[in-house]
Amino acid sequence: MTLENFENNEAMFQMSPWDFDQSPNGWRMFGSTKEYVRAASLIQEYIAKNRDWIINPREGEKMVGLELMYFHIGQLLASKGQEHWPEVVDAFNHSFDERGECWNAYVSATIGFLQNDIKRVEDAVRTIETSQEDDKISGNLGIVKNFKKALEIGERDYEKPYSWPRD
Numbered sequence: 001m002t003l004e005n006f007e008n009n010e011a012m013f014q015m016s017p018w019d020f021d022q023s024p025n026g027w028r029m030f031g032s033t034k035e036y037v038r039a040a041s042l043i044q045e046y047i048a049k050n051r052d053w054i055i056n057p058r059e060g061e062k063m064v065g066l067e068l069m070y071f072h073i074g075q076l077l078a079s080k081g082q083e084h085w086p087e088v089v090d091a092f093n094h095s096f097d098e099r100g101e102c103w104n105a106y107v108s109a110t111i112g113f114l115q116n117d118i119k120r121v122e123d124a125v126r127t128i129e130t131s132q133e134d135d136k137i138s139g140n141l142g143i144v145k146n147f148k149k150a151l152e153i154g155e156r157d158y159e160k161p162y163s164w165p166r167d
Contacts (some may be wrong), residue, residue, distance in 0.1 A: 142166020
């Protein structure tokens with residue numbers, strides 16, 4: 001699919017939640033061109049039109065949760081700049097998932113970075129490092145540690161800690 005197919009967005013809203021969120025033919029085509037506000041708006045509209053489908057995927061479909069879609073809204077708007085951060089924190093607050101200790105620590109650390117709250121980020125590092133979850137990858141420990149480093153040196157650009165090497 002090409003960008004021209006989505007000028008009216010309706011074809012995009014017919015995509016499965018997984019394809020809309022995870023494929024390069026969904027909102028990511030606009031994120032990759034740094035059209036962050038447009039991509040975030042598309043996700044918000046997709047959620048409004050397809051909430052039931054997201055929550056109750058059709059037989060045989062891969063699932064993507066609302067919390068991940070809200071997280072992507074937050075990431076996109078955080079990348080756009082600090083003037084969006086109050087809205088970003090709201091999106092991230094919709095990203096918590098009662099099933100994921102490490103994921104929630106990552107979300108919390110992300111909010112901590114935005115709010116310049118190093119203690120919150122340090123708490124997230126400890127939570128991920130000591131978690132008993134079998135799969136800690138959702139905690140993105142390297143990124144969370146980079147958020148801590150960024151706050152320690154006064155770096156406030158949200159995208160920079162993502163580009164740094166991860167421990």
